[in-house]
Amino acid sequence: MTSLRSSAAYRIAFTYAAAFAVAVLLLGVAVYFAADLEFRRQRDQSIAEELADLARERNPAELLDEINRREATDTFGYALFDKEGRRIAGGLDTRRPDIGFSRILFQDPVEGPDVARAKAVDLPGGGRLVVGIDSEAIEKIDRTILTMFGLAFAGVLVIGVVSALLLGRYLQRRLSGISGTAHAIVAGDTGQRMPVGPRRDEFDTVAMALNAMLDRIAGLMENLRQVSSDVAHDLRTPLLRLRSELEQVGKVEGAEERAIELGDELLKLFSAILRIAEVEGGGLVQDFAPVDLTALAETVCDGFLPAVCDSGRTLGWRIEPGITVLGDRELLAQAMANLLDNAIVHTPQGTAVTLSLERTNSSVQLAVSDDGPGVSSVDGPRLTRRFYRGEASRTTPGHGLGLSLVAAVANAHGGEVSIEGAKGLRVAITLPLNR
Numbered sequence: 001m002t003s004l005r006s007s008a009a010y011r012i013a014f015t016y017a018a019a020f021a022v023a024v025l026l027l028g029v030a031v032y033f034a035a036d037l038e039f040r041r042q043r044d045q046s047i048a049e050e051l052a053d054l055a056r057e058r059n060p061a062e063l064l065d066e067i068n069r070r071e072a073t074d075t076f077g078y079a080l081f082d083k084e085g086r087r088i089a090g091g092l093d094t095r096r097p098d099i100g101f102s103r104i105l106f107q108d109p110v111e112g113p114d115v116a117r118a119k120a121v122d123l124p125g126g127g128r129l130v131v132g133i134d135s136e137a138i139e140k141i142d143r144t145i146l147t148m149f150g151l152a153f154a155g156v157l158v159i160g161v162v163s164a165l166l167l168g169r170y171l172q173r174r175l176s177g178i179s180g181t182a183h184a185i186v187a188g189d190t191g192q193r194m195p196v197g198p199r200r201d202e203f204d205t206v207a208m209a210l211n212a213m214l215d216r217i218a219g220l221m222e223n224l225r226q227v228s229s230d231v232a233h234d235l236r237t238p239l240l241r242l243r244s245e246l247e248q249v250g251k252v253e254g255a256e257e258r259a260i261e262l263g264d265e266l267l268k269l270f271s272a273i274l275r276i277a278e279v280e281g282g283g284l285v286q287d288f289a290p291v292d293l294t295a296l297a298e299t300v301c302d303g304f305l306p307a308v309c310d311s312g313r314t315l316g317w318r319i320e321p322g323i324t325v326l327g328d329r330e331l332l333a334q335a336m337a338n339l340l341d342n343a344i345v346h347t348p349q350g351t352a353v354t355l356s357l358e359r360t361n362s363s364v365q366l367a368v369s370d371d372g373p374g375v376s377s378v379d380g381p382r383l384t385r386r387f388y389r390g391e392a393s394r395t396t397p398g399h400g401l402g403l404s405l406v407a408a409v410a411n412a413h414g415g416e417v418s419i420e421g422a423k424g425l426r427v428a429i430t431l432p433l434n435r
Contacts, residue, residue, distance in 0.1 A: 010168035017160035024156045028149045035145060039138055044101060047119050050076050051131040055121055064089050076131050077106065077116060083126030092116070092132055104132060174203045178210070190218060291332060293323045293364065297357045300336040312349030319357045323364050325431050327413045335409040338402040339368035339427055347372035359433060367428035375421035383419055403427065
């Protein structure tokens with residue numbers, strides 16, 4: 001197991017525990033000084049009130065009697081000095097202090113020398129009256145507060161350390177699950193995924209994001225393997241034909257031209273494969289911008305109309321106005337062109353081809369349909385695979401990449417492709433609507 005010193009989880013936990021302990025310590029110190037200051041203020045106020053009450057206008061005899069009476073019941077100490085500085089009354093055995101508050105030493109008859117907080121005022125007759133209170137009471141309160149705070153702080157430290165250990169263990173356990181899965185994936189078990197708990201906390205959010213990334217990477221790797229397999233399989237025949245034509249150059253008339261045509265065909269094939277790979281790689285999403293799909297569909301239809309008419313087919317369209325999506329204009333135009341080209345190439349003359357664009361609640365659907373022979377229920381779901389060609393289209397030109405690119409474009413835009421082939425062929429692209 002990772003040592004406590006090198007474990008980031010434990011370091012974070014102990015850092016928060018230490019910060020909490022320091023905060024409690026600072027709070028305790030602030031409370032202690034505030035309480036001590038308040039106790040001393042109240043003590044001084046009590047002394048001042050007692051002194052003011054005792055020093056109000058009285059004759060000397062009444063003052064002596066009042067001092068003797070209060071000393072028997074009050075917690076205060078009293079001393080009355082004559083104008084020569086001699087103590088003539090009161091049990092507060094001390095020298096005559098200065099006017100105002102002061103800290104005085106006095107002789108306690110039981111405990112000996114002691115310290116008191118006192119206040120002195122001059123009397124009209126030239127004497128000086130002193131009222132004081134033993135400082136021991138405040139000091140006892142201070143010691144009690146310090147003792148209680150020390151015990152409380154020790155408890156906070158214990159709770160903080162235990163909480164830090166538990167929190168560190170929890171963090172380490174959650175992170176070790178992610179780390180273990182990552183090591184398993186590095187070791188070759190690419191089917192592993194990060195554990196996701198039922199709480200959906202921050203760790204689960206990160207784990208789900210990592211799982212989505214791993215799924216994406218797995219899909220791209222599978223796509224790469226599929227492309228490699230398809231290229232190896234489907235390019236074999238054109239390359240063999242090219243080799244055969246090259247062998248006939250100089251021997252058979254027209255062999256050189258046919259070889260060049262085959263080379264151009266291979267270049268187009270490679271370009272289509274690379275284009276599909278580029279779209280499926282997801283790198284074009286960052287360049288997406290609002291696209292007026294209505295205007296784009298009308299432009300594509302206008303451009304295809306002469307070619308469709310020349311091929312002996314008809315082209316119509318139903319395009320809803322004001323539809324805008326977030327995407328790549330060139331890719332969307334390429335997808336429309338592929339759908340129309342597919343309908344022209346793989347249908348007999350006299351076929352009616354229709355392009356429709358309509359808005360639903362939260363999406364937009366672009367569809368190209370025809371009233372041709374359609375496709376079988378077996379071929380329909382497979383038409384978006386690379387190099388796949390339906391049984392009825394094996395005699396027509398093409399390599400089976402047109403609808404693959406359409407599907408790649410739809411996926412890149414967060415949409416999907418659906419194919420219906422029972423009565424004619426209808427290929428629809430559903431895209432999220434940009435509101």
